[in-house]
Amino acid sequence: MNMRGTAWKLIRNNWEIYLFILPTVLLVSIFQYYPAASGIFHSFFRWNGADISEPVGFGNYIDLVKNSAFWNSFRVAFIIGIWNVVKMIPALAVAVAIHRCRSPRMRFFYRIMFVIPMVIPYLVIVLIWRSFFFEATSGYLNLFLKSSGLIHVLDYLGRHVLGLGDLFSPDRSPAWLGHPKLILTACIIWGFPWVGSFAVLTHLAKLQAIPKDIYEAAEIDGVNWWTKFTRVELPLITGSIYINLVFTIIGTIKDAGTVLALAGFEGGPGGVVTVPALFMLRKAFMDQRMGYACAVGIVLTMVVMLLQKLSNVGLQWNSLTLRTKRNVRIVLLTLAGLLTLAERLTFVAAALFIVGLPYRYLFRRLALRDWLTRLPLLALGALWAGGKIDLEMLAQGHGVVAALFTVAMRMEGFLQLLLIFFGVPWQLLTAPVATLYLTFQERRYRRFTQTLAERSRRVLERESSAAYRLARTLGQLLLRFSKHAFIWAVLAFAFLPLYLMVIVSLKSNPQFYEAPALLTHPVHWENWKVAWDLVTPTVANSIFISTSSTVLTLLFALGGAYFFARVRMPLSGFLWNAILVLMMMPAIANLVPLFRLLRDMNLLNTLTALILVGASGGQIFAIFVLRNFVADIPRDLYEAAEIDGANHFQQLRNVVLPLSGPILGTVGVMHFIGQWNDFVLPLIVMRDHARLPVMVQLLRMAGEYIKFWGPLMAGYAIASVPIIILFIFSMKLFVQGMTEGAVKG
Numbered sequence: 001m002n003m004r005g006t007a008w009k010l011i012r013n014n015w016e017i018y019l020f021i022l023p024t025v026l027l028v029s030i031f032q033y034y035p036a037a038s039g040i041f042h043s044f045f046r047w048n049g050a051d052i053s054e055p056v057g058f059g060n061y062i063d064l065v066k067n068s069a070f071w072n073s074f075r076v077a078f079i080i081g082i083w084n085v086v087k088m089i090p091a092l093a094v095a096v097a098i099h100r101c102r103s104p105r106m107r108f109f110y111r112i113m114f115v116i117p118m119v120i121p122y123l124v125i126v127l128i129w130r131s132f133f134f135e136a137t138s139g140y141l142n143l144f145l146k147s148s149g150l151i152h153v154l155d156y157l158g159r160h161v162l163g164l165g166d167l168f169s170p171d172r173s174p175a176w177l178g179h180p181k182l183i184l185t186a187c188i189i190w191g192f193p194w195v196g197s198f199a200v201l202t203h204l205a206k207l208q209a210i211p212k213d214i215y216e217a218a219e220i221d222g223v224n225w226w227t228k229f230t231r232v233e234l235p236l237i238t239g240s241i242y243i244n245l246v247f248t249i250i251g252t253i254k255d256a257g258t259v260l261a262l263a264g265f266e267g268g269p270g271g272v273v274t275v276p277a278l279f280m281l282r283k284a285f286m287d288q289r290m291g292y293a294c295a296v297g298i299v300l301t302m303v304v305m306l307l308q309k310l311s312n313v314g315l316q317w318n319s320l321t322l323r324t325k326r327n328v329r330i331v332l333l334t335l336a337g338l339l340t341l342a343e344r345l346t347f348v349a350a351a352l353f354i355v356g357l358p359y360r361y362l363f364r365r366l367a368l369r370d371w372l373t374r375l376p377l378l379a380l381g382a383l384w385a386g387g388k389i390d391l392e393m394l395a396q397g398h399g400v401v402a403a404l405f406t407v408a409m410r411m412e413g414f415l416q417l418l419l420i421f422f423g424v425p426w427q428l429l430t431a432p433v434a435t436l437y438l439t440f441q442e443r444r445y446r447r448f449t450q451t452l453a454e455r456s457r458r459v460l461e462r463e464s465s466a467a468y469r470l471a472r473t474l475g476q477l478l479l480r481f482s483k484h485a486f487i488w489a490v491l492a493f494a495f496l497p498l499y500l501m502v503i504v505s506l507k508s509n510p511q512f513y514e515a516p517a518l519l520t521h522p523v524h525w526e527n528w529k530v531a532w533d534l535v536t537p538t539v540a541n542s543i544f545i546s547t548s549s550t551v552l553t554l555l556f557a558l559g560g561a562y563f564f565a566r567v568r569m570p571l572s573g574f575l576w577n578a579i580l581v582l583m584m585m586p587a588i589a590n591l592v593p594l595f596r597l598l599r600d601m602n603l604l605n606t607l608t609a610l611i612l613v614g615a616s617g618g619q620i621f622a623i624f625v626l627r628n629f630v631a632d633i634p635r636d637l638y639e640a641a642e643i644d645g646a647n648h649f650q651q652l653r654n655v656v657l658p659l660s661g662p663i664l665g666t667v668g669v670m671h672f673i674g675q676w677n678d679f680v681l682p683l684i685v686m687r688d689h690a691r692l693p694v695m696v697q698l699l700r701m702a703g704e705y706i707k708f709w710g711p712l713m714a715g716y717a718i719a720s721v722p723i724i725i726l727f728i729f730s731m732k733l734f735v736q737g738m739t740e741g742a743v744k745g
Contacts, residue, residue, distance in 0.1 A: 016647065016648055016649070017562075017563055017566065017567060017569060017648050018563070018569070019559075020559035020560060020562050020563040020648070020652070021559065021560050021563040021564075021575060023555075023556045023559070024556050024557070024559070024560040024619050024623065025575065027556070027612065027615060027616040027619065028578070028579075028582065028616055028619065028620070030597075030616070031594065031597070031612060031613050031616040031617075032582055032585075032587075032590070032616055032617065032620075033578075033582075034593075034597060035590040035593040035594040035597055036301075036585065036590050036593075038294075038593035038596065038597065039294040039297050039298060039589070039590055039592065039593040040294075040298060042290065042291050042294045042593065043060055043061070043291060043294040043295040043297075043298050044056065044057060044058070044060070044291070045291040046059070046060075046289075046291050046292075047289075047290050047291035047294075048288045048289070048290060048291075049284075049288065049290040049592075049595075049596055053291075056291070060291055060292045060294075060295035061295050061299070063292070064292075064295055064296065064299060069271070069274065069279065070276075070279060070296070071344040071345060072274070073274045073275050073276045073278070073279040074253075074276055074303070074345060074348075075345055075347075076184065076272075076273055076274060076275055077252060077253045077275045077276055078253070078345070078347070078348060079184070079188075080184075080187060080188060080252050080275070081248065081249040081252035081253060082249075083188045084248045084249070084252050085245055085248055085249065087191075087194035088194075088199065088241075088244060088245065088248060090193045090194050090195050090490065091194070091195050091196055091199035091200050091203065092199075092203055092241065093486070094114065094195055094200055094486075094487060094490055095199075095200050095203035095204045095207060096203075096207065096229060096233060097483050097486055097487050098110045098111060098114075098200075098204060098487065099204060099207040099208065099233075100225075100483060101483070101484075110487055110491075111200075111201070111204060113491055114195065114200050114201075114491070114494065115201065115727075116495075116727075117195075117494045117495060117497075117498070118196075118198065118673075119673065119720070119723045119724050119726075119727040120497065120498060120720050120723070120724075121673075121676060121677050121695065121719060121720055121723060122257075122677045123257070123261055123677055123679055123695045123698060123699065124497070124501070124698065124716045124719060124720060125191060125497050126190065126191075126257075126258060126261040126262060127261060127698060127699070127702045127716065128497045128500060128501060128716065129190040129191065129262075129497070130177065130190075130261065130262055130702065131702060131707070131709075131712070132500055132504075132516070133176075133190070134176040134177050134186050134190075134262075136173045136174065136175040136176070136178065137173055138513055138516060139173075139176070140516070140517070141176065142173045142174060145168075146170065151168055151170050152170060154168040155168040155169055155170060164181055167179065167181065167182070177262060177263065177268065178269060179269065180268070180269045180270050180272045183262075183263060183268040183269065183272060183273050184268075184272060184273050186262065187258065187259060187262055187263070187273050190258075190262065192493060193490050193493045193494065195490055195493075195494055199244055202240055202244065203237060203240060203241075205240075206236070206237040206239075206240040207233060207237060210232070210233065210236050210237075214232055214236075215228075215232065218231070218232050225479060239315070242311075242314070242315060243315075246307070246308070246311040249307065250304055250307050250308060250311075253275075253276065253300075253303065253304060253307070254276075254277060254300065254304055254586035254588055254589070255275070255277065255588075256275055256277035256278045256281065256588060256680060257679065257680050259273050259274070259275050259278055260278060260680065260683075261679075261699065265278070265281065265282060265286065266282075267279075267282075276296065276299075276300050276303075277300065277586075277588045277589070279296060280293045280296040280297055280300065280588075280589070280591075280592070281293070281591070281684075283296060284591075284592045284595075285684065290592050290596070293592045294592055294593060296589075297588075297589035297590060297591070297592060298589070300586060300588075300589045301585055301586060301589045304584065304585070304586050304589075305584045305585070308584045310328075313328055326358070328356075329356045329357070329358055330356075331356075332352045332353075332355055332356030333352070333353065333356040333357075333418075335349075335352050336349040336350070336352040336353040336356060337349075339352070357421070374422065374423045374424070374425055375423065376423075377419050377420075377422050377423030378419070378420060378423025378424055379423070380419050380423070381416050381417075381418075381419030381420035381423055382420065382423075384415075384416050384419065385416045385420065500516075500517065500713070501713050501716050501717050501720075502713075502717060503517065503518070503519050504516070504709050504710065504713040505527055505528065505531070505710055505711075505713035505714035505716075505717055506519065506523045506524055506525065506527065506710065507520065507524060507527075507709065507710050508524055508710060509708060509709055509710070511524075512709045512710070524710055527708075527710035527711045527713075527714045528714045528717075528718070530708075530710075530711040530714070531711045531712075531714035531715040531717075531718055532714075532718060534697070534701070534711065534715055535694060535697060535698075535715040535718045535719060536718070537690060538692050538693060538694040538696070538697040539694045539718060539719060539722065541607060541691060541692065541693050541694070542676055542693045542694040542695070542719075542722075543722055544607060545607055545610050545611055545614070545675060545693060546614075546672045546675040546676045547672070548611045548615075549610070549611045549614035549615045549618060549671070549672075549675045550618075550668050550671050550672045550675065552611070552615040553614070553615045553618035553619055553622050553667075553668075553671050554622065554664055554667065554668050554671075556615065556619055557618070557619045557622035557623045557626055557667070558626055558630075558652070558656070558657070558660065558664070559652065560619065560623045560626075560627075561622075561623050561626035561627040561629070561630045562630055562648070562651075562652050562656055564576055564623070564627045565627045565628075565630035565631035566630070566638070566648070566651075579620055579623055579624065580624075582620045583620055583621070583624060587617055588680065591680070591681065591684065594613065595684055595685060598613075598685055603685075604685050604687075605685065605686055605687045605688050605691065606691070607691060609685055610678075610681065610682060610685070610686075610693070613681065614671075614675045614678070618671045618674070618675070621667075621671075622667045622671065625663065625666075625667055626660070626663060626664075626667065629660060629663045630656055630660075633655065633656065633659060637655050638651060638655060641654065641655050665730055668730075669726065669727065669730050672723075672726065673723060676693075676694075676695070676722070676723060677695060678693075678695065679693065679695035679696050679699060682695070682696045683696050683699070694719045695719070697715075698715060698716060698719055701715060
């Protein structure tokens, strides 16, 4: 829908539409932008959050640059992020397998089955892995390794390849969360088989949008199951994969919940799995260095925004001008050089260097000016690498030149590699390979055309034989069986935490240690009564918090979306850009000044704080999604309402609201689940046990030294029941919104 603009002098005709965005502006300004501005201000102070506030200029940032623990936190986050990208493969494989099922009923059944694990609270899954799989003495992971014999393979690799010594010796049980060399691996492998329901539904929606004509043309060309994926499906869903990839990396860098649940505030033994957000929380609430923590939050925000900017550039790379591409490459190479100079995150510097190289320049046809440029660079790099050029004497002087030579000495290896790489005439090295490849392709094509008639005759003879038809039928049956077997195997692993949670909730501790995965008698239903007494008050708190926050979010977000989509008012562009900036800003980076703000407003240890903060943050994503939906409503409906004399409030109630059911249901369910699963903010701001949300209560129960497994698992199950009930009644609405509105475009 093309929005009409409104001049300043005509505001009086549509002034009431500003009332739709007013609640959003107030909440976002108070609970999002004010903490961000306060964080920027206090990052230049030595501030403990109370009586000490001493200006230090850029001292906090300089200390951060020198702090190896800070850089190591980013290294850990990038390592986990890279592995999380690898863990995206099972979700894509499952989506393709479901999409290729012939029966629409089976596709619908599988889609629903993969959505069900998503409603189990995220923290519950993490705590089940922490309690059951990573437990050293009777954990399922160690039992599986020993029973399958894989422990011997790991023992050999640990002794001779990985340098871990006898860590995986068969006569001992590896402490996955208690050993510095294993806890990072535990933070990577948890959640197997790593099938996220949102990713599966997103890929399915993209696959279902592929026209059938493309598949029919591919079948006429005789493609097999693998070629169909590589040549048809993968190119058409690359955008969805890329977006999920970017969100995964950025989400990992700004996340602290997973590491906090698995390794605690300390980040495991020796703090080896400390991520930037956890580093910030420790500095603020354990070391009482809140100004320093604000500086960490600002740096984290800048890194996340830079990654998002680079991801947008990557999505639009083919449409960028040559000048823009050159500037982007210069920025990437500059960042690589700075990281190399600081001797930090060398693997990130190498990745930036590889991505930023101008390959088109390096491999284009050589002209005379290229020879005159490259040969001196190659000679300079080779002489420098061979020790014929010594910068030490040049760096002993004073002034700017000496400072530049000092910097060059610190980046010696990087600059040598850069000079050699840009100086090598790569065309001379690749030309023979390219010539051989073209010759091979020409011969292959000639041989193919010469034998095409013969091959066609053989294919017809082979297809007419009964043995070939039987073999093809058996092959198709085997492929269908393998497809369904793969889906059911992944489903079994996805439902394993739910199964264990229910089975163990009916056991006593001796029964759990004797047969941890089997139902044994007697059945201890009293575990549920004990868990009910422990968890029910906090469940009621979470229901109240999540419901209130969801209602406020949907109410204010729908009005905000109408404001941005209906009429282009003065300041609407500015306000929309302010919303987009918040989408790039990690909320956890502002947690320290937000804590101070809530304290000044006397909202600490209140449910109101969680409701207001949740509603302010939830509106950002909700407005972004709802705006596209409202903008796609035909303009004729609005014009008909205006002819009948309807004002903006009546148009919102009579036109927009009745058509927004599926998308409101999707956004509402997603926000409710997100608010229900949140535990980092409540863990910081809540102190009264009677007001704790259920996730914080579960985290405290899991951290007790003496555990009663039955009541603990019953508590996990009770905490999952409200989400499961919500999803049962809203499943149809949610799936409809996911496949039609939420993943549109």
